[in-house]
Amino acid sequence: MIINIILFLIFLSPSIGQILPTVPRNVFRFTIEDYSADSDWNLDDQDFNLRDIGLAYFDHMTKNDSGYFSASHDLYHMGDQFIDSVHTVQSYLSSFNGLYGTNLPVFGGTGYGDFDTTKQILVSGKFSESRERKESGRRYRIDYGMSDKITLTVMVPIVNSLKEIFVIDPSYGPIAGINDLITYHETSKAYIDSFFQTSTYANLPIGQRDTLELIHDDFYTAGGDHSVLWAIYSQDDPLTNGFIDPRFFPEEIFKDTVNLSDLKDYYYPVEKKGTGVNDITFGINMLLKGSPAWSQTSKGALYGKLSVSIPFGYTIQSFSDIGSKQFKQLNIGAGVTRLTMGLFGGYSQNKKMRLRLYGALDLSISTSELLNTPVSIFSGIHTNPDSIVNAVGNTYKFKEGKWIKSLAGFEIQPISGRILLRVESHNISKDQDSYDSNDDEWDSWMNSHKGYDSAWSRWDIRTEIWLLNSNSIRRVGPFSFDVVLGAQFTINAKYTYDGYQVFAGLTTYLQGW
Secondary structure, X not given: OOOOEEOOOOOEOOOHHHOOOOOOXXXXXXXXXXXXXXXXXXXXEEEEEOHHHHHHHOOOOOEOOOOOEOOOOOOOOHHHOEOOOOOEHHHHHHHHHHHHOOOOOOOOOOOOOOOOOOOOOOOEEEEEEXXXXXXXXXXXXXXXXXXXXXXXXXXXXXXXXXXXXXXXXXXXXXXXXXXXXXXXXXXXXXHHHHHOOOHHHHOOOHHHHHHHHHHHHHHHOOOOOOOXXXXXXHOOOHHHHOEOOHHHOXXXXXXXXXXXXXXXXXXXOOEEEEEEEOOEEEXXXXXXXXXXXXXXXXXXXXXXXXXXXXXXOOOOOOHHHHHHHHHHEOOOOOOOOEEEEEEEEEEEEOOOOOEEEEEEEEEEEEOEEEEEOOOOHHHOOOOOHHHHHHHHOOEEEEEOOOXXXXXXXXXXXXXXXXXXXXXXXXXXXXXXXXXXXXXXXXXXXXXXXXXXXXXXXXXXXXXXXXXXXXXXXXXXXXXXXXXXXXXXXXXXXXXXXXXXXXXXXXXXXXXXX
16 A cells, blocks of 8 residues: 555544654654753772883883793883894993993893882873763654554654863872882983093994994984983873873974873863764564553553664764864764663553553663774873874774663643643663773773773653643644653763753654555
């Protein structure tokens, strides 16, 4: 049968405008809802550890097959650098000292004093984070009754404006356990500089002088591949004293010395924005038992629900493509496909005020999707965004934790067929997310760390007032519609936003045959 859709003022029961799970056969229900939301999220005492900066002081992770430390770019293993196919820095300088009776530092052995190689170097601290989120948009919903028991649904949310204001406040202290290592290099630099002014050095064969200068320039000039001048400058408090080596900060900061305050301002612009179509949901609602809630004779009904949310909403772009512009972007969509299954049940008392009690329980699971890595200094990697991307990867695999949603509500009609009042309790609980990147520690930090967890929960109360004009007996004017005004307030939230939302909507109907 060919369906021709025309605007038709159909005879409807008083309850059809309540956005019930199903509509009668061949009826289209169109709903438009505008909303505005304001919320905030405060996270205190989160921990961070810039472990790749710690590894630049001493790499406790890289070992050879024999179990010995074998890193090539830290302050402890500099004597292991090869200066030719045979000699390392340490072996060459040891031979030189034996040959000429000198006491040049050999960058190895016991020269580092009491430095403890059993401990990790922690460049760590805490930070508090405050987010204020403002959002406005419009939601479109279309319901179509395939039969009196089955209704198809499409929901399209549009985010007109999404804005977040960030305030980040870090606290940190000096690095423990590295003073002996830094002192060794300060003393070594001074000793070699002094040796270059001696007659012993001046009388050396040119090849040996060149080799000593090569070692010196590699370690103690700004252009050296293994320069330690940054550590001599930063000492044991690089986040306060700052970094002078460009490998520790992005060029966009345009400063010779960069401390944590500069890095915080770079990574966390005060405001982030987003706009666009959010994820689109397709669903089906089925009457399992009882009479449809829109039926005049309905006293109770049980529905089954199945829906899929398509990741149509915008997610942040790749840092490799747009650089620091990523820091001002906000995800609109979840980035993953969600499958939701649930039950909805209600009981109606068909008396003067038409009391109705109802509840719902939903379970949502998601697919795994490949998303662009959000680059951040406090995710515990490095101070340079390129180094973070190199360690974590430009993308990562993300799987959202499962959602459990419950709803309990009641409604009454103080003026039957004219005004409907509704109060609902919404509870949401989400499990931890799963991250899979090139760096296991980043995955773990993003999943949860002290002061934060990707699992969260929230309890909201929602209130609505409906102005009903869909009852043909009581309808005013020729058009059939219902209007809703409402607000939703957070009662309790853990690891997520806490706030309120106000909304207004219009529902109207068409019939096809």
